[in-house]
Amino acid sequence: MRRDLFDLQGFDEINVTPLLDLAWTLLVVFIIAVTASIQGIKVNLPKASNTPSLVKPKTKAITIDASGQFYLDAYPVTLAEMETRLRQYKAVDPDFPVVIKGDAKIYYEKVVDVLDLMQRLEITQMGLVTQRLVK
Template sequence: MQVNDDDKPYDDINITPMLDLAYVLLVIFIIMTTASVQGVKVNLPKASASVSLAKPQTKAITVADSGQIFLDAFPVTLGELEQRLRTLKATTPEFPIIVKGDANVQYQKVVDILDLLRRLDLSQVGLVTGKSPS
C-alpha cells in the first residue's frame, strides 16, 4: 500500500466564486441605477389624500415653474406634445397620462394641456399632487 504525502496546504486561493459574485452585483447595480427615471423636479401642490397612478406605459406630462412643458422628462412645445400624443394614441388607443404642474406655474398652462388631452379624446388622465405636511 502506498501512502500519499500530499498533505501540504493549498498555495493559492480560488477567486472564481468571488468574481462571479462581483459581476452579479455589478449587473444588479447597473440595472437599478438605469431603471429609475430621473424626470423633472417640480414643487407639487399638496392634497389631503394622494392616489398612486403608477401603471405600465404611463406617460407623464410635467409643467415646470418656468412654464416649460416636458413629456417623460423631454422638453416639448404644446404643438410637439400634441403630435407625440397623436402618435402614441395611434399605436395604443388607451394609455394613462399623469399631469404634474408646479405649484407656482400659471394655471392657464395646465388648463391648455388638459384641453389638449380632451381634444385628443384621452380620458385616462390623473393630476399628481404631493402629500400634505400633516
C-alpha cells in the first residue's frame, strides 16, 4: 500500500503568521471600540458660530444633562461635591481650565449656578461648549 500522498512528517516549526494577523486585527478593533466609547456624558449641545476650540489637556469638564444632573469629568456629583473637588483641583493648579457643557433643554438657572460657583472659586479660565452652526 502506497502512502506517499498521505505520509505524515513531523513539522519543525509552526506558522504563526495567521495567529499574528488575528491578534493585530483584534488589537485594532479593541482600540477603536475603546476610544469610541469614552466620550463622557451625551448631551444635546446648543449651536454657535465656528470658532476654534481652546480646550487644553487637563481641562475639567462640567456637564449638565437634560434632567439637570451635574457631572464632573463624567462622574455624577452634586453642586456641593463639585465645589469641594474644584477647590482641590485649584489648590494643585490655580490656573486649570474648565469647560461647561449644558444640554440645550435644561433651565438656564443650572448653568448660572455653575457660573456662580466658578466666580466664588475665582476660576477664570472657563468656556461654554456648543455645537458648530451649520450653514
